[in-house]
Amino acid sequence: MGYTFQFGEVFRYWPLLVEGAINTLLFSAIAMAAGLAVGIGGAVCRNSSNRALRAVAGGYVEIVRNTPLLVQLFLFYFGLPATGLRLSATEAAILALIFNTGAYSTEIVRAGIENVHRSQVEAATSLGLSRTQAFLHVVLLQALERVYPALVSQFILMMLASSIVSAVGAEELTAYGNRIQSENFRSMEVYFVCGAVYLGLTYVMRFVLAFLARFLFPRRRALARA
């Protein structure tokens, strides 16, 4: 095999790679924030006393977890226009990512909520808090603090999986990689570099999310210092 790697051919395109990486982070950040919101709503529905709500949320979670993200993406991108709703590749990609992350977050947040002891709600309502206040300030915050590591893992898997949205041409890192290799025919080098950038992005995300936790959950900081 007489192949010589020529990474210079890839680095020439560095502005595209940077833009792609930024877009990947942007897609992920939106999907994380919106997916977590969906997840909290989903978890509340899963624990609701209303049978119909429980069933809808349960069905949503099962459908998402048991079908590939790629097929979900195709349904959003190719399928939705058939119902009259035309989405750009980026819109379809972000929607699919939110739809997907929302279901996994639902299960994670639900587990967190179930692990907060009932006596916490009793203590809060005994002080005169409404059930909603008790849920938001006492149960949910504790639940999120507890499941934060699981959420972080889930978000990182989602960031990596977001490379799939290049399949419909949404402009993130992998799509830019595809574009570069179609111009310079250095596919191996291009995807090695893309892979390395993704690896770097996982560290960036871990760092940012750990930093965020210090503000979201001040207790950890206080206990670490003590």
Next chain:
Amino acid sequence: MAIVNLSGVRKSYGSLSVLKDVSLAVERGTVVALVGRSGSGKSTLLRCINGLERINAGEIVVDGRRVEQNEATLRALRQEIGIVFQSYNLFPHLTVERNVTLALSLVKKMSTAEGHAIAERVLNQVGLGDKIGAYPEQLSGGQQQRVAIARSLAMSPKVMLFDEVTSALDPELKEEVLRVMEGLAREGMTMILVTHEMDFARRVANEVVFMHQGKIHEQGPPSRLFVEPATPEFRQFISSAIN
């Protein structure tokens, strides 16, 4: 007029009858100790008073207001009734100060400054003014229980309920909690407590209520009850509680 009035209260879990026709009046400014074996219904009775348990029959009236199972009534009522639990039930993710001020800001809509002032006052009252910035898990059990008392106290309740608040504590930590409770009693707080501390009941309570098999079996001032128990069940209970 009694501030807490129970009449004909019945409570059952399925076929198990826990409270059988309990009537009790608690006068303002008095301390009532509920004693009895575990399973006699004393904790359930206490939890019925602030609506944590729904009663099946009878009536509970606190400060002229009927305890009913709807959220608006219960919320209003629970601002008047403080409760302290055996397992403290502090909010682990919040500082001591925020544990105390959470309900002040959410329920009483107080400003941060007002809340802070109250937190300082009640924490000093239980001897923990210096722990205002700590998190619950940084405190001993006795300190956590005193924070729980302060948290209730901050709401300026008219009645305080204590559900076996020293049972989870090591003997050396019980004293500090009991001292705080004794201080409250001296200041005229109306208190209803479920307790296994017979010495404390004898010393602090105005009225001792002995519960047996879901009923009030015997009741009266400790000076009489502990000296001349009228029923063999209570006599047996005291001798086993002391040994």
Next chain:
Amino acid sequence: MRSFNPNDILFLAQAALWTIALSLIAFFGGGIVGAILALWRISTLRVLRMVASGYIQIIQGMPLLIQLFIWYFGLNLLGMDLPALMAAAIALTLYSSAFFAEIWRGSIEAIPKGQWESAASLGLSRFEMLGYVIIPQALRLALPPTVGFMVQIVKNTSLTSLVGFVELARAGQLVNNVTFQPLPVFACVAVIYFSTCFPLSILSRWLERRTHGHRQPVRSA
């Protein structure tokens, strides 16, 4: 242009056999490599531990799609026949192996230290301890997440469509290209995936409950 008909469904079903075949390759291939990696991860040799953990970090830190592209174009450069199938098999195997290794290492490490100590006190060698005492117990813990990861494998095979391998997702695209009825076509594809994955999910959850005892859900709000 023609409409989506039963023949198309038959075509999708045939393609689904490739999805299953790829899943089995990834499961067994990934299982074998993953088992070796798991043992390396808990090895007493520092080098083996470091190699395994570096490998796992890299595999888990890169998208599967990128790994597929690397193998697909790499094998092409080497002039291999059937590059799509080969690339798919290799990439899925290696990707799965990293996850299996972590699942199984976790299961082994979840066995209480006392078990190692009592096995050692009987004079067993390290391999005897693993083989007779630790692994038999770890298997019970490992089974539910292993079955759970099979769901991920089945879903992951869909990515091979992006290097042109004709499995279920690719077949769906092909059918859509001639029928222009994306909603029924991809819904049908989704249903086939679901009917493959859902039983595995249920099985995994059932095993999980059997292993860890049933937890009563707590209702709130």
